[in-house]
Every structure is written in C-alpha cells, then in structure tokens.
Amino acid sequence: MATKENNETNTMISPETGETLTRGVRPFTVTYKGESMIVDLPGYYPPSGGEGVHVGDDMTVVDAALRILKEKIDGVPAxxxxxxxxxxxxxxxxxxxxxxxxxxxxxxxxxxxxxxxxxxxxxxxxxxxxxxxxxxxxx
Structure with missing residues (x-):
C-alpha cells in the first residue's frame, strides 16, 4: 500500500490507521543473542506512542547496531x-x-x-x- 508523505510539514498518513504521523526519533532496542543496545530510530510516529512507519534509510541505524553486536559476540567484524x-x-x-x-x-x-x-x-x-x-x- 502506498504511503503519502508531506515533506513540508514532516508528516504522513498511516497506511494502516489513517492517523497523521509526525517525523521524529524514538529509542529502539536491538537485541542479538541476549545482548542489547538502544539506538535512536528515525521514522514517522503517531502522537499516541504506537508503532511507527520507517522509510528510506531509517533502518540503517538498526543494521549498524546489529553489526556492532555481532562483532562483539561472534567476532564478525563490522x-x-x-x-x-x-x-x-x-x-x-x-x-x-x-x-x-x-x-x-x-x-x-x-x-x-x-x-x-x-x-x-x-x-x-x-x-x-x-x-x-x-x-x-x-x-
């Protein structure tokens, strides 16, 4: 389902709920084999604090955190x-x-x-x- 972004106001309409989401950053916990780290995850979030929508490169911070944890735990270099x-x-x-x-x-x-x-x-x-x-x- 397509999402509609409004770059002037940094908002979008949720494709699931129809509510207005605002661009922002929220803490997100990345866990790998029992080890965790918290990252600031950009996305479009509802004012209610529910689930957000992530577009473009938003998830790269999660990927980077996962690679750091894999390096620490498994020895796979980032x-x-x-x-x-x-x-x-x-x-x-x-x-x-x-x-x-x-x-x-x-x-x-x-x-x-x-x-x-x-x-x-x-x-x-x-x-x-x-x-x-x-x-x-x-x-």
Whole structure:
C-alpha cells in the first residue's frame, strides 16, 4: 500500500490507521543473542506512542547496531572495522580482495555491509592486523 508523505510539514498518513504521523526519533532496542543496545530510530510516529512507519534509510541505524553486536559476540567484524584494518595495512579494496583470494570486489561489499567475510578471511584479517609484517609473505 502506498504511503503519502508531506515533506513540508514532516508528516504522513498511516497506511494502516489513517492517523497523521509526525517525523521524529524514538529509542529502539536491538537485541542479538541476549545482548542489547538502544539506538535512536528515525521514522514517522503517531502522537499516541504506537508503532511507527520507517522509510528510506531509517533502518540503517538498526543494521549498524546489529553489526556492532555481532562483532562483539561472534567476532564478525563490522564494515567500519574491516575498512580500518584494510587502510591500516595500506591496501586498496582491490588489492585486499586479491591478496585474501576473495575476489577484487569483495572488500567493497564487506565495507558496505552487503556481505560478511568468511571465517578464514576474518582470521587472516585479525592476524594481519596484529602482525602487519606478515603482509609481505602473502604477496
């Protein structure tokens, strides 16, 4: 069902209830394997405090929080961590993809959060972050 947005007043009509929703931010709890964090979730919300409508990039804050929790709990590096390690090693995305044998576009996808690196790739990244001198041996 289509929603109608009014960008001048930052309101929209709820497709479910017909009530006027106002653009705002509300706290939202993201939970992963028993660990939680609270994020400020943008959206269109009713004055009654009920459920909101999220459009466009609104949910990216939830995705980012989930990646932070996965990094903390499962050791799967978040996109920002992958970029930090790659730049610390002074590798372009293509060089890193070639060196790690994952394809020349893989690091672009990792850093945009489109896919997660495999276990062996994560282990190699972790090892090289701690011992960057091993980079020459891989080349």
């Amino acid at each position: 996109p920002a961590t992958i970029r930090r390690v790659r730049t610390k090693l002074k590798l372009s995305q293509r060089e890193a993809g070639s060196l790690f044998k994952v394809g020349e576009n893989a690091f672009d996808k990792y850093e945009r959060g489109l896919i997660e690196p495999s276990g062996p790739t994560i282990q190699l990244m972790t090892l090289l972050e701690k011992h960057p001198e091993l980079l020459d041996e891989l080349r």
